[in-house]
Amino acid sequence: MKLLSFSGKRILISPFLPWERKSNDALKISCFGVFRPSHITTKLCIALIEEELAISSYDSFLDVGCGSGIFALVAAKEGIPLVVGVDLSFRAVRISRENALKNNLTKGVHWINGSIESLSCDFGFIVANLRFHVLKELLDDMVKLMKLNGCLVISGFQDTEYDDILKLCEGQGLKLRRKVSGDFTFFDVPPSGTFTWMAAKFTRI
Template identity: 35%
Template sequence: MRGFVVNVPTSDLDLASDALWQLGVRAIEERRDESNDLIELWTAVGDHDDAVARADIALAGRWPWQVIDIMDAAADTWREFARPMWVDDTLVVVPAWREPPGTDGVIAISIEPGGAFGLGDHPTTLLSLRAALRHVVDGCHVLDVGCGTGVIAVMAAMLGAGSVRAVDVASAAVEATRDNADRNGVAGVVEVDSTPADDIEGRYDIVVANILAPTLIELADDLQRLTGADGCLVISGVLDDRHDHVVGALAPMVVERTDTLDGWAAVTLRHP
């Protein structure tokens, strides 16, 4: 298993953490050096070369960083702290190595993250899942851009979506989504690959994109184009007090609703 250590001044902590989330990491450990103003950010990225190549683009020239080998056991200590995450009273995301709660009438989604982001416990994932949950109806067509573990795509399929397209630039995410769709019995509904957004065709009833602001802005034209005339677009990965610029990039789409959790927001938009 490989990982990164990034050395950042305290003042750059949020910026650097955002850049790492953008790479699709699952968890970031902060190690502070009391003798100076530097923080080390440690994170594991699995064994995929493309994650290292993308880190080079995202981090190079901004902060010193290095690739490290992490013992699989050390990289996996977070697993013992992972718990089921309730999306609402009817739906729970369960780490694949935990027992699902045996409650009648509850949908349990089993997720093995592999090298991808999205166990349902990050505020942006939870907000995206709740927004998607409000809109999925039988037979609808869903697009999940930046699918990570596929948790949103799999949930939509389990709730009765007719088709779900999931895409991600990270090969670890494509692999994890395929595996999780299979694990939850919806492999026949979820189509997953690494097609760039500008090569995707058609229009969807629900488009979900939980990706950080700079990428959402880059993808804004495609996200609009891919959202059906009566469909909705859910963006997350944005800060609750700083996302006007992302909404601006999506104009003339209009904001229908904004939900916030722990400093993050999910915004649901529609065509005027």
């Protein structure tokens, strides 16, 4: 499966179909988590990560609810020296570690099985692609882990939930820098009544 970021910079997921040509630029990812690599929210997050790293440099990166570790591995591939992925699921951490080994991205990359409450260091760049209710629960802890002028990219919420997310983030002293959206279609109307998912990029001020 060829999964291009919206910027078109790289193929992110290694091909598994026989007619697809392999690429050295591809990340080889075994999938795990609520939002798979092919999900629109993953693409939105990666687009914002690449956009941010094109204009700013960071020395640390945190992938909250890392799942398969895809965001952490993108950060490591881009050269961020300290990358941490954290997840409550032991299986997610195991798969993330295996994906790091497959891609030879282990230097400076650490995987933690636990909650972000167990972390004590600050991060310049934090990414979380989580369900709306989980984002609300973890937002305060994520902001506490952000460096001043640090970047936060979040997704996993839909357009109908955006106003609530924005209000919560602004209440935490975060400034919206960019929002993006995309549709993920189903065979029928989803329970939420909308096909549109969103991601947003904030700075701690």
